[in-house]
Amino acid sequence: MYKESFEYFENNNNVYLDNAATTQKPKQVLEIMHDYYTKYCANTHRSNYSTANKATTLFEESRIYLKDFINAKEKEEIIFTKGVTESINFIASSYVKDNFDTVIISSLEHHSNIVPWHMIGKSVDKGLCVVNCDENLNFDIKHFEDLLKKHPKSFVSLTHISNAFGKILPIKEIIAIAHKYDAVVMVDGAQTLAHISVDVQDLDVDFYALSSHKSFGPTGSGAIYIKEKYHRDIRPYQTGGATINDVTFERSILLDSPYRFEAGTQNIAGVLGFYEALKFIKSIGYDEIHKKEIELYLYLKKELHNIENVEFYNDITHSIGSLSFNIKGMNHEDVGILLDKQHVQVRCGHHCAQPIMKHLGIEGTIRVSIAFYNDKYDINKFIIALNKSIDILKD
Amino acid sequence: MSINQRINQSLNQRIEEIRNDLLLFDDDLEKYEYIIDLGKQLEKLDTVHEKDENLVQGCTSKVWLVCEQNEKKLIFQANSNAKIVKGLVFILITVFSNLTPQEILHTDINILKQLNLTEIITPNRQSGVTGMLKRIKEYALAFDKKG
Numbered sequence: 001m002y003k004e005s006f007e008y009f010e011n012n013n014n015v016y017l018d019n020a021a022t023t024q025k026p027k028q029v030l031e032i033m034h035d036y037y038t039k040y041c042a043n044t045h046r047s048n049y050s051t052a053n054k055a056t057t058l059f060e061e062s063r064i065y066l067k068d069f070i071n072a073k074e075k076e077e078i079i080f081t082k083g084v085t086e087s088i089n090f091i092a093s094s095y096v097k098d099n100f101d102t103v104i105i106s107s108l109e110h111h112s113n114i115v116p117w118h119m120i121g122k123s124v125d126k127g128l129c130v131v132n133c134d135e136n137l138n139f140d141i142k143h144f145e146d147l148l149k150k151h152p153k154s155f156v157s158l159t160h161i162s163n164a165f166g167k168i169l170p171i172k173e174i175i176a177i178a179h180k181y182d183a184v185v186m187v188d189g190a191q192t193l194a195h196i197s198v199d200v201q202d203l204d205v206d207f208y209a210l211s212s213h214k215s216f217g218p219t220g221s222g223a224i225y226i227k228e229k230y231h232r233d234i235r236p237y238q239t240g241g242a243t244i245n246d247v248t249f250e251r252s253i254l255l256d257s258p259y260r261f262e263a264g265t266q267n268i269a270g271v272l273g274f275y276e277a278l279k280f281i282k283s284i285g286y287d288e289i290h291k292k293e294i295e296l297y298l299y300l301k302k303e304l305h306n307i308e309n310v311e312f313y314n315d316i317t318h319s320i321g322s323l324s325f326n327i328k329g330m331n332h333e334d335v336g337i338l339l340d341k342q343h344v345q346v347r348c349g350h351h352c353a354q355p356i357m358k359h360l361g362i363e364g365t366i367r368v369s370i371a372f373y374n375d376k377y378d379i380n381k382f383i384i385a386l387n388k389s390i391d392i393l394k395d
Numbered sequence: 396m397s398i399n400q401r402i403n404q405s406l407n408q409r410i411e412e413i414r415n416d417l418l419l420f421d422d423d424l425e426k427y428e429y430i431i432d433l434g435k436q437l438e439k440l441d442t443v444h445e446k447d448e449n450l451v452q453g454c455t456s457k458v459w460l461v462c463e464q465n466e467k468k469l470i471f472q473a474n475s476n477a478k479i480v481k482g483l484v485f486i487l488i489t490v491f492s493n494l495t496p497q498e499i500l501h502t503d504i505n506i507l508k509q510l511n512l513t514e515i516i517t518p519n520r521q522s523g524v525t526g527m528l529k530r531i532k533e534y535a536l537a538f539d540k541k542g
Contacts, residue, residue: 338424341427
């Protein structure tokens with residue numbers, strides 16, 4: 001019934017099960033973006049006429065809404081970005097590069113939380129440590145603590161929910177341990193808001209990266225929460241219009257956060273769309289979202305279990321959203337193409353997480369990723385299409 | 396028709412025939428079943444050739460491509476770890492095997508359009524096919540230089 005809120009489903013009869021890549025966008029999100037471009041399109045934080053003021057007001061309302069949504073203390077702690085990838089690159093270049101000898105990540109990270117560390121000169125044995133996972137891909141807390149004992153005052157950067165396997169890391173416990181060793185923690189929340197609520201004060205997290213487009217909002221927008229005490233230690237890697245208090249040819253004096261970190265014209269329509277997406281999530285409520293997703297996730301796992309030669313890489317305890325598997329003896333890409341030809345859309349490949357795939361000795365998986373608007377009909381159609389694909393690919 | 400049976404056909408005849416075969420299928424799924432069947436006709440590639448230096452760049456699946464010259468004509472052999480790709484590889488090898496380096500170098504690389512395959516190959520997979528075509532041209536250039 002929730003599909004009615006999404007025009008995508010009016011225009012397509014596809015079974016969309018690639019929500020970890022991006023979610024569909026509800027009508028409200030599209031409407032506010034359309035309104036911005038057709039009724040009050042003007043730049044924010046600059047001009048002082050009516051439409052510009054309206055755009056600026058809504059932009060700042062979005063910031064306050066997001067602040068409340070994740071329970072940040074101050075609106076100045078919310079910095080809009082292009083998304084999680086930009087957020088992580090921003091913190092890597094503007095803060096971690098000059099302040100930390102060691103960065104600690106998990107085995108489940110996607111490339112957005114691996115490559116930026118390589119780019120600032122951290123690699124395994126040269127300032128980058130990777131926490132092990134067990135046979136069910138659970139985060140190895142003991143190994144993590146051992147690394148922190150060896151490298152106190154590290155920068156820890158971890159995914160909250162694995163995009164490839166749906167594993168939820170025990171972030172609150174991890175942050176508490178990290179802080180015991182004076183480490184600073186950034187959480188990659190790309191997959192989070194679509195599935196579970198985030199309370200940055202309760203987590204006591206230092207940095208939290210958020211995605212709009214994986215949370216029912218538009219692409220090209222997102223945000224990073226930065227705990228107030230770090231604002232002065234971050235030297236922004238890009239500056240320019242709207243970041244300054246005063247400029248002469250001799251020097252520039254930057255504004256305070258968040259503006260010092262938001263250089264150039266922002267993705268105004270994207271931020272407003274993100275705002276509406278958050279309101280949409282709130283109108284559904286995380287209790288309802290969680291209830292629906294868990295029911296569907298268990299149903300999916302049960303149905304997949306009935307398929308011969310299916311191989312999983314983790315159990316589904318502490319997991320949500322994504323479920324990855326392979327069919328023994330079959331190439332995941334072949335399966336994906338045949339599913340597509342039957343109008344079932346899943347992602348097949350390494351899911352931008354090649355290191356964990358290599359660790360598991362595979363090149364990729366078939367990943368089904370659900371959102372609360374999916375239903376048993378979607379899963380049934382997927383299972384029928386999967387069986388048909390297997391029949392075609394059998395020797 | 397096998398690769399060997401097409402030896403005496405011109406390049407355009409080969410393309411035309413494959414194109415017509417593919418046009419027989421209205422249904423994409425059936426077309427893919429046919430392509431998978433074509434892959435089964437690929438001559439077995441000796442596993443010693445399945446090494447990194449023979450991997451084709453840009454493929455989402457693994458494709459190994461090797462080439463040797465026989466009486467001025469180039470003979471391609473390949474394998475893939477994915478069945479659909481194997482079929483596509485078979486098609487490309489059928490088109491380009493048993494041609495001289497010069498004939499290959501003068502061929503329009505935009506073969507996908509002529510074969511009507513663009514509609515069934517995803518953009519990601521197209522870069523793999525482009526990678527294969529590039530590698531075929533590289534082999535042709537190398538053998539052409541050798542004389």
